[in-house]
Amino acid sequence: MFQPQLGLKGSSSREQIDDRLRYQPQVYEFFTAANDFTPAGYQHLREAIQYVQSRGVRHIVLHHPMSFGEYHADVVAPEKDYPELYRFIEKTTTQLLRLADDLDVQVLVHGGYAGPTVEHMVALYPSVQAARDAVYQRLDRFARAGGDHIMFENSIAPVFAYGDPAQEDEILAHHYRLAFDTSHCFIELHGDNQGLQASLNHLAPNVVHYHLVDSLGQTHDSLTLGTGKIDWAGVLPRMNPQASSIYEINLHDQGNCQEQLASHAYLSRLAVQLTKQEDC
Template identity: 30%
Template sequence: MRKGIRLKGGIDDKSFENRLKYDPEIVELYLTEQDMERTPLIRERIRAMNRRGIGAYMHHPSRYRGAYLDIGSEDPRMRTFYRESTAELLKICEEEGARCVIHAHYVGMGCASADREATIALREEIRSIPGFDSGLLLWEDSTEGLFCYSNPYLIDDLIVPLNLPLNVDVSHTFIGFRGDNDKLCEVLERTAPYARYYHLVDSMGERHDSLPLGEGRIDWVRVKPYVEAKDFIFEINLTGDHTDCSPMVDSAAFFATIGS
């Protein structure tokens, strides 16, 4: 097993075999709406990782019928899919030894009204999800909206009262604060008691650019002490059919040099 190689990929044969050839410590399986119709394959992938001692994570589907998922959606079909898919993935986590990253929303939710009342309403939506605080579901921040760390109420009025297990996406937080490394590090400090997992991605801080480490403006020298003792992956944007994950491997090499 190669220390520090922590990757993300799909459950299809090409992607999965590509990740395994690097002998990684961790693989996060990015799932789609269609993947929820073939959960035996998801289980098979996790078991294959477990046999090799690879830490197994999943990422809850991001879209339903082409639209980004939103826990507070007014579309009853989306609400049903959100809750049923979460319950199914939680069951897989419990039975197969994995964890699952989940978003409360992506973009567009509460952007114009990130106030305390709306944040508390989101908190109660999350509380309604069975297993929300089990430590098997890890709640990830968005680049804007209520579940973005630029929302001043998110930590004190949602995360702390729920003792919510987190996946902190370093680039999302950086973008939420428009490229402010000081504010990024303040969030990493404040969320440290709740963060179980991290997505490490570079960014210029202006949009969701998902750059390899070292190609953006995140100060990784300051970030590394907060994340190095916990689980994380390098979640770099890939080209083509997303089979070749070498940009993630290159980012792992960059990260290893920091502080050495």
């Protein structure tokens, strides 16, 4: 069974990093933004990664920036309609993969986001399947460039979501290294715990990283574990025990990761209970 690990998320700011490092995490995931890809910002990010590594954190993930200007960084965006966004995604993915290769860290790219803008982008294609195929073609190229340094995360958008076995089979056929966000899948399934568990089972061999997040199953609420409707006792036994994980929780104060720590405490207690039940 998957054993909970302390995986924390923050930016490249020293304040956030030092707050997380106080608790000696096994995993640190950097939230990046557009300003991390200016010449000065990129150097700052490199130095921040090296600083976290110097403090003994061996597993580091670089989360591709979520947005560019007014848009989410949706890989489905056609180049002819969104040339600046398209080039931004290309450039930043290349820069992150350079860091990953130089510093032996991981890069996480979203397969999609949710909302009216992505719906408009998908509508530019002849069909949803055509939009998905365009996403797969782009991710195939990123996967070839990144090798064992890149992974792709599920969304709530129709182009790269977990929850539908047929779409999961399409994704598995590409042999991607996968990141699994529990809340995204749960929301995609409108709060269906059995569906979430089936998806976890189906994709587990390809999952290398988890975003552990609770949810009420309706909107992107990013709740502390144990405060939503996800059945975590059903989740833990279905996770890939070789994968890394972080707690991707909305924080009241970005300089204080208490909600992430509370999530870890909750999952650790549950893991102990489940282990005892197995031993009986």
